[in-house]
Amino acid sequence: TGSTRPQRILRAVQKNSTRGSPCSVVNAIDDYCKHKEWAMNVGDEKGIIVDDVVLELKPITVLELGTYCAYSTVRIANLLPPEAKLITLEFNAESAAIAREIITWAGLEEKIQLIIGASGDWIPRLKEEFGIETFDLVFLDHWKDRYLPDTKLLEKCGLLKPGAVLLADNVICPGTPDYLDYVRNSPRYKSKFYRSHLEYTQEEDGLEHSVFLGMAGRGAE
Numbered sequence: 001t002g003s004t005r006p007q008r009i010l011r012a013v014q015k016n017s018t019r020g021s022p023c024s025v026v027n028a029i030d031d032y033c034k035h036k037e038w039a040m041n042v043g044d045e046k047g048i049i050v051d052d053v054v055l056e057l058k059p060i061t062v063l064e065l066g067t068y069c070a071y072s073t074v075r076i077a078n079l080l081p082p083e084a085k086l087i088t089l090e091f092n093a094e095s096a097a098i099a100r101e102i103i104t105w106a107g108l109e110e111k112i113q114l115i116i117g118a119s120g121d122w123i124p125r126l127k128e129e130f131g132i133e134t135f136d137l138v139f140l141d142h143w144k145d146r147y148l149p150d151t152k153l154l155e156k157c158g159l160l161k162p163g164a165v166l167l168a169d170n171v172i173c174p175g176t177p178d179y180l181d182y183v184r185n186s187p188r189y190k191s192k193f194y195r196s197h198l199e200y201t202q203e204e205d206g207l208e209h210s211v212f213l214g215m216a217g218r219g220a221e
């Protein structure tokens with residue numbers, strides 16, 4: 001049986017990057033996915049926008065939904081302050097195993113907690129099991145029909161404090177229309193769109209940046 005795409009990405013990282021150098025890991029994945037085989041990493045173009053948001057916000061607690069091969073996990077964790085922590089949830093055990101290897105190769109295992117399971121099951125457990133109060137930044141990059149239910153779950157579980165930022169990938173392609181409608185029309189969020197392109201392509205895509213304003217704006221429950 002042949003290899004899987006995540007396995008081929010790990011091999012490209014081990015061949016073309018330096019252990020303990022997150023930047024070289026990010027570059028190796030981008031090179032492989034640009035020239036050899038497309039993969040659903042946030043990529044270099046949208047990645048620059050993610051970098052700017054992280055550097056501006058200086059988050060201490062980060063939640064990533066959808067690890068895949070840990071491209072954005074490594075890219076974000078590399079920019080965090082020393083005491084910061086990133087929790088990343090991945091449903092698919094095979095890609096999670098590859099992600100773990102790439103996180104270790106990058107030397108970021110101290111900053112990153114990788115959990116295998118469904119976001120809907122795990123979000124209600126994060127406070128208790130990981131001593132999380134609230135998240136400063138949530139990066140949504142998992143199944144596109146889970147962005148809205150998981151955002152509502154984060155609100156319900158009190159995991160967002162005013163000022164927290166939700167940064168959502170793929171709001172144009174593949175698209176997350178119900179999520180966009182919610183964050184753009186709810187009094188609980190101040191939302192703005194960063195136009196870009198689908199990773200490694202010319203297709204239209206972008207990131208939605210939404211600041212949580214608090215539950216006060218109850219409006220229609």
Ligand SMILES: O=C(NC/C=C/[C@H]1OC[C@H](O)[C@@H]1O)c1cc([N+](=O)[O-])cc(O)c1O
Nearest residue numbers: 040066067068091092095141142143170174
């Ligand atoms: O489905 C996407 N992401 C959802 C990922 C779902 C996760 O769950 C199972 C899989 O292991 C993956 O890690 C996606 C799809 C495209 N795409 O162009 O199809 C582009 C992207 O940036 C994406 O994040």
Ligand SMILES: [Mg+2]
Nearest residue numbers: 042141169170
């Ligand atoms: Mg994505």
